[in-house]
Amino acid sequence: MRxxxxxxxxxxxxxxxxxxxxxxxxxxxxPAAAPLAKMDTSILKYDPAKADKRIDDFMQNLHLHAGFNxxxxxxxxxxxxxxxxxxxxxxxNQNKLTLNSxxxxxxxxxxxxxxxxxxxxxxxxxxxxxSVQRFFPNFPYHGVTIRMLLTxxxxxxxxxxAIDDVFRKEHRDQKTGVTNQQMMDLLAQYKPARYNVPDKGxxxxxxNFMVLGSIIEKAAQMPYAQYMMQNVFLPAGMxxxxxxxxxNYTKIPTKVLGHDRNSWKYSVxxxxxxxPVGDKGIxxxxxxxxxxxxxxxxxxxxxxxxxxxxxxxxxxxxxGHFGYGYGWHLFEGPNQKVVYHTGWxxxxxxxxLRDMKEDVVIVLLDNMANGSLLHLxxxxxxxxxxxxxxxAYGRDGExxxxxxxxxxxxxxxxxxxxxxxxxxxxxxxxKH
Numbered sequence: 001m002r003x004x005x006x007x008x009x010x011x012x013x014x015x016x017x018x019x020x021x022x023x024x025x026x027x028x029x030x031p032a033a034a035p036l037a038k039m040d041t042s043i044l045k046y047d048p049a050k051a052d053k054r055i056d057d058f059m060q061n062l063h064l065h066a067g068f069n070x071x072x073x074x075x076x077x078x079x080x081x082x083x084x085x086x087x088x089x090x091x092x093n094q095n096k097l098t099l100n101s102x103x104x105x106x107x108x109x110x111x112x113x114x115x116x117x118x119x120x121x122x123x124x125x126x127x128x129x130x131s132v133q134r135f136f137p138n139f140p141y142h143g144v145t146i147r148m149l150l151t152x153x154x155x156x157x158x159x160x161x162a163i164d165d166v167f168r169k170e171h172r173d174q175k176t177g178v179t180n181q182q183m184m185d186l187l188a189q190y191k192p193a194r195y196n197v198p199d200k201g202x203x204x205x206x207x208n209f210m211v212l213g214s215i216i217e218k219a220a221q222m223p224y225a226q227y228m229m230q231n232v233f234l235p236a237g238m239x240x241x242x243x244x245x246x247x248n249y250t251k252i253p254t255k256v257l258g259h260d261r262n263s264w265k266y267s268v269x270x271x272x273x274x275x276p277v278g279d280k281g282i283x284x285x286x287x288x289x290x291x292x293x294x295x296x297x298x299x300x301x302x303x304x305x306x307x308x309x310x311x312x313x314x315x316x317x318x319x320g321h322f323g324y325g326y327g328w329h330l331f332e333g334p335n336q337k338v339v340y341h342t343g344w345x346x347x348x349x350x351x352x353l354r355d356m357k358e359d360v361v362i363v364l365l366d367n368m369a370n371g372s373l374l375h376l377x378x379x380x381x382x383x384x385x386x387x388x389x390x391x392a393y394g395r396d397g398e399x400x401x402x403x404x405x406x407x408x409x410x411x412x413x414x415x416x417x418x419x420x421x422x423x424x425x426x427x428x429x430x431k432h
Contacts, residue, residue: 039237039295044287046080054382055082063087066375067262070366071097073286074383077359078294083286089256089367091264100240101256102283103365106343108352109282110209112232112292114150114327116216118302118310119231125219132211135218138188143198146215149208150326151314155196156207159183160273162192167272177246177275180214180224202315202324206279209327213278224277236295238288243281246274254283258347262370268347280345286363293354293361311339311356319393331388338388349373355385
């Protein structure tokens with residue numbers, strides 16, 4: 001176009017734009033959307049001098065006495081009222097956390113995968129009633145729909161344990177990440193036994209969202225990481241968020257290590273299970289999760305009616321209050337609605353909670369796997385959010401975490417899940 005005269009330049013651009021839009025409509029059978037204006041990131045501005053003192057007292061105590069090591073953000077009515085970073089990003093090298101530290105979100109990733117699936121539904125690229133075989137004809141488990149995957153009602157085996165058994169028995173390379181396609185091929189090859197028949201009941205399972213991540217790649221005809229960046233992260237103003245797969249990186253480029261067993265001696269080594277994405281694999285900050293909340297509330301990613309369907313309970317309520325929608329845990333009570341997700345993977349443990357009635361957001365990202373996030377009752381009370389903890393409604397003892405290791409696998413994971421580090425200078429150069 002640089003060879004066109006200035007007189008002909010604008011008409012040529014106009015004609016090319018019309019042709020591009022016509023081609024877009026023909027291929028996608030949907031109207032071309034106007035480009036979204038950038039999200040206003042000024043909402044991330046925060047003055048520590050104006051911190052909510054009650055929240056600060058609570059968090060200082062959680063850090064000092066319960067072992068919380070991570071980042072926190074609390075917002076109310078679209079304004080951050082508290083934000084802080086506590087402790088180490090990388091203990092072996094004595095690097096401290098900052099508010100821009102990127103954490104592996106673990107299962108909080110599922111909320112974004114679900115958002116992407118619902119986007120593709122709105123765009124006519126898939127239906128929630130579609131079977132997995134529409135996208136993967138060799139998928140060995142028949143009768144499983146996208147809706148069942150979104151609600152953990154598929155009855156699928158958990159690939160994290162089933163395929164881990166294969167890798168151990170066959171002495172396969174556990175350092176190189178596998179792609180989603182490779183994991184789907186492994187399920188088709190080995191056909192591990194189902195947990196249950198499709199739609200029989202709710203059973204939280206990482207396989208559901210790994211398969212959804214794989215379906216996104218087929219339906220969108222691009223890698224999961226690319227789709228998420230173009231259609232979720234950038235439109236939401238999440239400029240510090242990425243998808244990192246061990247299949248693409250020898251070492252995932254994060255400065256935050258996950259520490260296991262409530263001990264600084266163990267930072268968890270990434271392995272082949274850090275390859276598949278959709279159920280995990282998104283790395284982000286507390287601020288970007290707040291931006292995700294605001295983008296959803298503004299209807300920038302999916303329609304309000306679609307969000308309402310995602311926040312509608314699809315499973316029997318646990319303890320009268322706790323359910324699951326499309327990629328979101330739910331807390332429901334009289335005039336109360338909290339949508340949230342937790343995360344637990346390779347030394348990371350998180351909470352991301354959104355009170356839909358009172359417009360409160362709480363984000364806690366923790367890279368020390370311990371029980372500190374089981375002691376949040378007073379934080380909930382300070383912010384006016386219901387106590388989102390199952391044990392507060394009829395259960396005794398420690399919380400049951402749906403994302404924890406399966407009982408049979410837990411002992412094996414304890415033996416091999418972490419890499420022991422010492423604080424001596426002799427070993428520091430070899431840290432992860």
